[in-house]
Amino acid sequence: MGRLVLVGAPLGNPGDASTRMREALETADVVAAEDTRRLVRLARDLGITVPGRIVSYFEGNEERRTPELVETLRDGALVALVTDGGMPSVSDPGYRLVRAALDAGLPVTAAPGPSAVTTALALSGLPTDRFCFEGFLPRTGSARRARLAALAAEERTLVFFEAPHRLAAMLADLAGAFGPDRPAAVCRELTKTYEEVVRRPLGGLAEWATDGEPKGEITLVVAGATATPASRPPDDELRDEVAAAERAGSSRRDAITAVAERHGVRRREVYAIVHASGQ
Structure with missing residues (x-):
């Protein structure tokens, strides 16, 4: 059975290439590259040889080429998928092939690398x-x-x-x-x-x-939005919630803790409210 390897490529600096990336490119039977010219240039920068068959795999031919690569995997080939930079499938070609390989019961792994x-x-x-x-x-x-x-x-x-x-x-x-x-x-x-x-x-x-x-x-x-603090319920509502939890079988300690966490109120504040009522 063949195997698909997702190869993380340097974002720009060839020095970021991992040993496993080099091994994947040097041992793959087929290398599917988003841009074959960039792959050749990267291999030259890394001082390695890519002996396997190199095919293009980009947005324009993904749909057509995916079944071909799945058949290649079925035939027992090791297929390496590499994009222009970063990890395949992350806003780059790859998801369609990964899904097709998994649906066909074929193994998929990764030689992880940089991610923008x-x-x-x-x-x-x-x-x-x-x-x-x-x-x-x-x-x-x-x-x-x-x-x-x-x-x-x-x-x-x-x-x-x-x-x-x-x-x-x-x-x-x-x-x-x-x-x-x-x-x-x-x-x-x-x-x-x-x-x-x-x-x-x-x-x-x-x-x-x-x-x-x-x-x-x-x-x-x-940056994400700043969370809007939830409004604090009135004292009598907090007190009633504690009482309801106790009636349901919770200890007072657990009931106070649960109500405090639910409303983002300090535990000792809820404790004071409950005991001020003489409950």
């Missing part, structure tokens, strides 16, 4: 404990603004990809939907010679982007 998503997130200086990746937003202004309106209350840090010629319009829409003071960072040409990270509020970034069209590959990181 996590690299930009780490460099942004914004919270990294919880985040969501939105990839490329709709290209048209109305559809993009509708999507941003739906994301305005998202509390997790947001990561987007965007083309240089649309960045100014996207930042203007972001400032309109999220407010001009929302912290953000534009990460450009990560790991490459002209790497740049611009950290400003969205309003400032929107102005910065109008000074001249930024060049290169861009990842945008935006």
